[in-house]
Amino acid sequence: MSSTLSEAYNRLLQRYGRQGWWPADSPLEVMVGAVLVQNTAWRNVERAIENLREAGLLDARRLAKLHAAELAELIRPAGYYRLKAARLQNLMRLLVERYDASLERMFDADPHLLRDELLAVKGIGRETADAILLYAANQPFFVVDAYTHRVLARHGWIDFEADYDALQSHCTSELPNDVAVYNEMHALLVEVGKTHCTKKQPLCEGCPLEDMLPSSGVQEPW
Incomplete structure (x- = not known):
């Protein structure tokens, strides 16, 4: 790896170590978590998933046919619980009706066609679909989120106006087409985004990517 993003990957990995994300x-729990984590912190998702586990509901068929109100109450800690209950059941019904509840069959499908199927599920956007493909199906789809955008844009590596597809294309062109690398890089960008490249004010001192900033310093959208 010899690109700018590859250098960033090596620095982040050296600083933070493997994230194990x-x-x-x-894999089913990954799919459930990918829906529940939308617009909330992971600690809230953990509470919701634990509720499902204790109720014996980490099962595609059971989730698909559960009464929506009951599911919503169980996942309440994740926030937007009625909306997420509907989205989760939409996803589970795809798995049950299209693949007979078999994750093996689902993940044996052509990954690009599977991505299209996931995106056709109401409430499943590109970030959620790619998270399922990368972390549950072990397919090389780089996951883009707000942390990715913020870190790369502030370093001047992409435009602030870059959309999901452009940002994903940039990352995949700079990194090896490797599930393990995509997995770690996504998690490492989240980590540096939380510790240094924070939303309101970047804390550049001590950041492993500090000297990779342009000579003009942190880039801003104005």
Whole structure:
């Protein structure tokens, strides 16, 4: 790896170590978490998933047919619980009706066609679909989120106006087409985004990427 983003990857990996993301006991749990984590902190998702686990509901068929109100109450800690209950059941119904509840069959499908199917599910956007493909299906789809955009844009590596597809294309062109690298880089960008490249004010001192900033310093959208 010899690109700018590859250098950033090496620095972040040296500083923070391997992140071991996605924290889940099964691919199905990854899928559930990918929906529940939308617009909330992971600690809230953990509480919601634990509720499902204690209720014996980490099962595609059971989730698909559960009464929506009951599911919503169980996942309440994740926020937007009625909306997320509907989205989660939409996803589970795809798995049950299209693949007979078999994750093996789902993940044996052509990954690009599967991505299209996931995106056709109401409430499943590109970030969620790519998280499922990368972390549950072990397919090389780089996951783009607000941390990715913020870190790369502030370093001048992409335009602030870059959309999801442009940012994903940039990352995949700079990194090896490798599931493990995509997995770690996404998690490492989240980590540096939380510790240094924070939303309101970047804390550049001590950041492993500080000297990779342009000579004019941190880039801003204005």
